[in-house]
Amino acid sequence: MATPKNVSHSAGGSHAGEPHEHITPLSVYLGVFGALMVLTVVTVVISELGIPEPWNLVVAMIVAITKASLVCSVFMHLVWDKRLNTVVLLGAVFFMLVFFTLTMVDLLSRGMVDEINDQDVMLEEQKAVWQSCMDEKQDWAACKDKLPKGYWFKDPNYVEDHGGGHGGDHAKDDHAKDDHAKDDHAKDAGGH
């Protein structure tokens, strides 16, 4: 098979074989750059206004998404590129949102018992105990024990006790787990 390297080309390297390209006017780049600077100032100013908790995040994200869209469409040439590249970007964003949604659905619906690990998830009361310790001592290390075992930081000295149910007797194991879950649900109902 002939390779292009071995083929002599007409001198001068005519431009006809080159892809048609879009040269963005300098004014467009400058305009986008200016808009990004203004939006950076806007996002800082908005954060100083003290908008209440969920809405400050919403406003900050609207500004950030606007900035990101400007960068993607002009600096990254998506407006002038084949649509396929935009589809790839939006596809990634879509799957990221799927990931966020499913994880948040899990977190929001988990209740107070992590049945997979068979342990309590931090209860409000426990959180309050730990918080009051932190308020009093102002020291992370001194209040570390107040966190429930197996919570966000695993205690290396903590040996998990599964009630000796590792023997392979699944029916018994499941039964024991059910009882445990029932107990926790009762506690849950009583506590709230």
Add this chain to the structure above:
Amino acid sequence: MANAHAHDPNRPAWVAHFFQSGEQQIESAKFGMWLFLAQEILFFSGLFMAYVAFRWLYPETWLAGADQLDKVMGGINTVVLITSSFTMALAVRAAQTKNPTALKINLLLTILFACGFMVVKYFEYTHKFHLGIFPADHYAYAGSTGLMPVFFAIYYCLTGLHGIHVVIGIGVLAWLLILAQKGRFMDGNYVLLENVGLYWHLVDLVWIFLFPLLYLVK
């Protein structure tokens, strides 16, 4: 059968024999880069997910955590990175308009802004280490409340991963500058420059979200 279009006098020498045209070669390269960027977005999304989950669980910790961060430093870095994105776009434009001097100047400016970003980051990190603000279990800064070690674990992971991307970007941009010095990218074959540009804009994009999420919680 021999490669018929290989004899096309209008076909540039840099087009590989398995592509129909230079345009197809360039679009394939760009498409590949966009697939990589999609992977990068999902790569970062794991840490962003951790951020979302913990912020939802401990909003008051996030308010206190952002107070520990220097808004001015973060703001300067935002401006520096957006400017470097701008000069990167101008570098690609210089290749399009076949202006080797503008290409080299803009690549150099992009590298300098990237280094400036890392210098600011260095001062931020060393200041925190000096105070004993380390991630997770190594956290040793008395006088703060809430689950601050978690906030800073996420802070260091997110900014650290982003910082690694900036350092890699500096290396790749320096390589492009050497190629530009050798006279490359002036023959219409500058898709390599464009793809590095796309990577650099993505680094900018990540910071556009990190800045309000970490520094401007209030």
